[in-house]
Amino acid sequence: MLREAQDVLKQYFGYGEFRNGQAEIISNILSGRNTAGIMPTGGGKSICYQVPAMLLDGITLVISPLISLMKDQVDSLTFQGIPATYINSTLSAGEVEQRMEEISLGEYKLLYIAPERLESSQFIKFLNSVNIPLVAVDEAHCLSQWGHDFRPSYLGINHAVNQLSSNPVILALTATATPQVQIDILNHLQIPSENKVLTGFQRNNLFFNVLKGEDRKRWVGEYVQKNRQQPGIIYCATRKEVENVHAYLEKKGMSVGKYHGGLSDSLRLDQQEAFLNDSIMVMVATNAFGMGINKSNVRYVLHYQIPKNMEAYYQEAGRAGRDGVESECILLFSPQDIQTQRYILEQNVMSQELHQNELQKLRDMVDFVHTESCLQNYILSYFGEEIDEECGHCSNCLDDRESEDVTVKAQMVLSCMMRMNERFGTSLISGVLTGSKGKKIKDFRFDTLSTYGLLKGESQKEVGLFIDYLIAEGIIDVEGGSYPILKVSAKGKEVLLGDRKVYRKKLVNAAPRLSNDDELFLALRTLRKSIADEEGVPPFVIFSDKTLHDMCMKQPSNDIEFLNVSGVGESKLKRYGEMFMNEIRSFLKGNEEYTRKVEQKESRESSPRKVRAQTDEPSHMVTLQLFTENKSIKQIAATRDMSTATIENHIIRSYEEGRFHDWSIFFTDEEESMIASAVNKVGEKPLKPIKEELPPEITYFQIKGYLAKQKMENE
Numbered sequence: 001m002l003r004e005a006q007d008v009l010k011q012y013f014g015y016g017e018f019r020n021g022q023a024e025i026i027s028n029i030l031s032g033r034n035t036a037g038i039m040p041t042g043g044g045k046s047i048c049y050q051v052p053a054m055l056l057d058g059i060t061l062v063i064s065p066l067i068s069l070m071k072d073q074v075d076s077l078t079f080q081g082i083p084a085t086y087i088n089s090t091l092s093a094g095e096v097e098q099r100m101e102e103i104s105l106g107e108y109k110l111l112y113i114a115p116e117r118l119e120s121s122q123f124i125k126f127l128n129s130v131n132i133p134l135v136a137v138d139e140a141h142c143l144s145q146w147g148h149d150f151r152p153s154y155l156g157i158n159h160a161v162n163q164l165s166s167n168p169v170i171l172a173l174t175a176t177a178t179p180q181v182q183i184d185i186l187n188h189l190q191i192p193s194e195n196k197v198l199t200g201f202q203r204n205n206l207f208f209n210v211l212k213g214e215d216r217k218r219w220v221g222e223y224v225q226k227n228r229q230q231p232g233i234i235y236c237a238t239r240k241e242v243e244n245v246h247a248y249l250e251k252k253g254m255s256v257g258k259y260h261g262g263l264s265d266s267l268r269l270d271q272q273e274a275f276l277n278d279s280i281m282v283m284v285a286t287n288a289f290g291m292g293i294n295k296s297n298v299r300y301v302l303h304y305q306i307p308k309n310m311e312a313y314y315q316e317a318g319r320a321g322r323d324g325v326e327s328e329c330i331l332l333f334s335p336q337d338i339q340t341q342r343y344i345l346e347q348n349v350m351s352q353e354l355h356q357n358e359l360q361k362l363r364d365m366v367d368f369v370h371t372e373s374c375l376q377n378y379i380l381s382y383f384g385e386e387i388d389e390e391c392g393h394c395s396n397c398l399d400d401r402e403s404e405d406v407t408v409k410a411q412m413v414l415s416c417m418m419r420m421n422e423r424f425g426t427s428l429i430s431g432v433l434t435g436s437k438g439k440k441i442k443d444f445r446f447d448t449l450s451t452y453g454l455l456k457g458e459s460q461k462e463v464g465l466f467i468d469y470l471i472a473e474g475i476i477d478v479e480g481g482s483y484p485i486l487k488v489s490a491k492g493k494e495v496l497l498g499d500r501k502v503y504r505k506k507l508v509n510a511a512p513r514l515s516n517d518d519e520l521f522l523a524l525r526t527l528r529k530s531i532a533d534e535e536g537v538p539p540f541v542i543f544s545d546k547t548l549h550d551m552c553m554k555q556p557s558n559d560i561e562f563l564n565v566s567g568v569g570e571s572k573l574k575r576y577g578e579m580f581m582n583e584i585r586s587f588l589k590g591n592e593e594y595t596r597k598v599e600q601k602e603s604r605e606s607s608p609r610k611v612r613a614q615t616d617e618p619s620h621m622v623t624l625q626l627f628t629e630n631k632s633i634k635q636i637a638a639t640r641d642m643s644t645a646t647i648e649n650h651i652i653r654s655y656e657e658g659r660f661h662d663w664s665i666f667f668t669d670e671e672e673s674m675i676a677s678a679v680n681k682v683g684e685k686p687l688k689p690i691k692e693e694l695p696p697e698i699t700y701f702q703i704k705g706y707l708a709k710q711k712m713e714n715e
């Protein structure tokens with residue numbers, strides 16, 4: 001049975017192997033066992049029910065909390081050649097009826113609905129008229145009130161499924177579930193604990209970063225500017241802050257949208273679509289944005305303020321890099337934001353017990369900001385997973401910045417606070433320290449204090465950021481709500497007495513670590529966007545970024561090679577194969593340098609799919625060995641899993657190094673003289689005009705061979 005599942009994976013989804021957990025979940029389902037799959041975002045949960053849906057008789061029911069996601073999911077499946085549909089409140093009564101009829105006729109393999117629909121006895125009656133072998137409950141953490149997205153309608157799922165006469169198997173899926181939430185899921189959906197498949201929450205392609213004491217706005221402005229080719233999300237805690245950051249970035253000329261609960265439905269929809277379609281690159285949003293976002297190529301998620309808890313943080317940050325491509329998650333911390341989150345919490349009516357629980361979660365969130373050990377491990381252990389190895393690429397693992405001793409400066413701040421009787425906030429304290437001539441300072445006669453103007457050389461903003469740092473380090477405590485008052489903490493007293501030193505890492509710049517996409521990738525992305533616009537779907541429905549990157553590496557030039565690209569199944573080959581191969585072909589013709597670059601990259605990164613030399617021998621020497629064994633260029637390319645263009649370059653290079661002297665592999669005498677006269681006419685570089693002078697049968701390989709020969713003869 002698993003073999004057939006593997007065939008479906010290849011044929012429809014274009015993937016050669018199951019990922020961690022997928023095979024186990026699928027084999028459970030196919031054996032009729034209720035199962036819970038707990039996998040990280042981007043782990044590939046959907047395949048766990050989509051593949052069985054194709055193997056089981058009848059139609060698989062998928063329960064998903066957000067209707068905005070359903071259209072994209074159904075479009076993606078349709079483009080992959082899988083008949084799927086959805087029924088939700090965005091459809092008219094007529095459309096719903098039509099779809100129900102088509103379902104009765106057996107036209108679909110998957111049906112997506114929201115949980116609320118199961119509350120209709122009419123709909124249950126309809127479901128009982130068709131065969132439902134499998135019910136997949138997506139975002140299953142929504143059924144636990146200990147989770148962060150509790151939806152009461154989820155509690156009706158079990159009852160509804162029990163009424164289905166086809167006695168379907170249940171599959172619960174989630175990416176964010178603490179151990180407590182996991183127990184709720186298993187109990188509620190009657191899943192035996194031995195059928196819980198937990199692959200771990202680790203996301204190796206995400207780089208976590210926490211930055212403290214930065215001038216956030218400026219930092220974000222620089223970061224977005226440097227990464228302007230990349231799609232990203234910036235989360236803020238409040239609508240006001242969204243507006244503020246959005247206006248700032250817009251003024252800087254960035255391609256930016258905004259999303260929060262205070263905007264009209266239509267504006268929100270417009271902004272969301274523009275982001276999904278890659279028409280705007282950056283989205284500034286509150287946590288209202290994202291649950292329904294399936295966009296797989298989000299390259300960074302910035303948290304402008306801390307979110308309310310780790311679940312929310314990991315879910316939001318986890319929206320980066322769903323396609324498996326390296327992406328960044330950066331949290332910009334400022335201590336005042338803890339007050340903001342506390343304030344938001346106070347506004348929500350909830351039981352005392354839940355309130356305490358939420359406060360504890362906020363404390364855990366703040367601890368994350370302060371931890372000095374691996375950030376990825378902190379997250380994993382929060383979700384009940386202990387891992388010994390550090391991720392090696394979060395800001396803590398990579399932190400080799402030098403520490404500065406800032407004890408004296410900290411003492412200046414603290415003693416100034418003491419002299420002001422610990423009754424004021426950051427702005428007045430920093431005003432006194434920088435020698436501001438403000439009215440309030442005069443009124444309180446703070447200009448007579450010995451600490452007045454002690455930090456005259458710095459701006460008030462810089463001193464404010466330093467105070468933030470001291471708060472973050474627990475040296476200063478914050479009290480009060482809207483107008484917080486700063487107090488010297490117990491730790492701070494030790495600093496004042498000279499019993500404790502304060503160190504601070506040097507500030508970091510907004511240097512992006514995201515790799516710059518190469519020219520072929522950008523060309524393919526442009527093609528993808530134009531097709532997506534024509535077909536009215538988001539670009540990632542056509543191909544993921546990961547698939548485009550793989551195309552750049554493999555440079556397929558025929559159907560078999562194209563099918564070999566990760567993420568290309570038969571349906572996508574038929575739909576887009578020719579267009580993308582043409583694009584690659586014409587790009588390579590106009591960009592001779594490109595193959596060389598890819599080749600260099602290939603030799604740096606070893607890929608298990610490639611047949612590679614086991615020695616340190618240069619790549620072109622391996623080609624050469626095969627070439628001397630009289631293998632054709634095509635054969636060598638296939639054996640080495642490289643493009644023919646790369647192999648041709650290897651051969652040219654070998655000739656240039658004087659390893660061969662038989663030029664007849666390139667051209668006949670007649671062809672050589674044709675190339676010679678073309679070169680005489682338009683010069684040796686670039687190659688394109690030479691090619692255009694010649695009959696189409698003459699290839700770039702021949703032209704390059706001719707030029708290599710000239711070079712050898714002239715030396």
Ligand code: ADP
Pocket residue numbers: 015016017018019022039040041042043044045046047296322323324544566
């Ligand atoms: P999740 O729902 O767990 O966040 P998705 O189901 O959206 O993740 O899958 C994330 C990405 O991984 C998608 O682009 C999907 O096509 C891809 N993917 C899923 N399974 C595999 C696999 N076995 N091999 C390669 N890519 C896969």
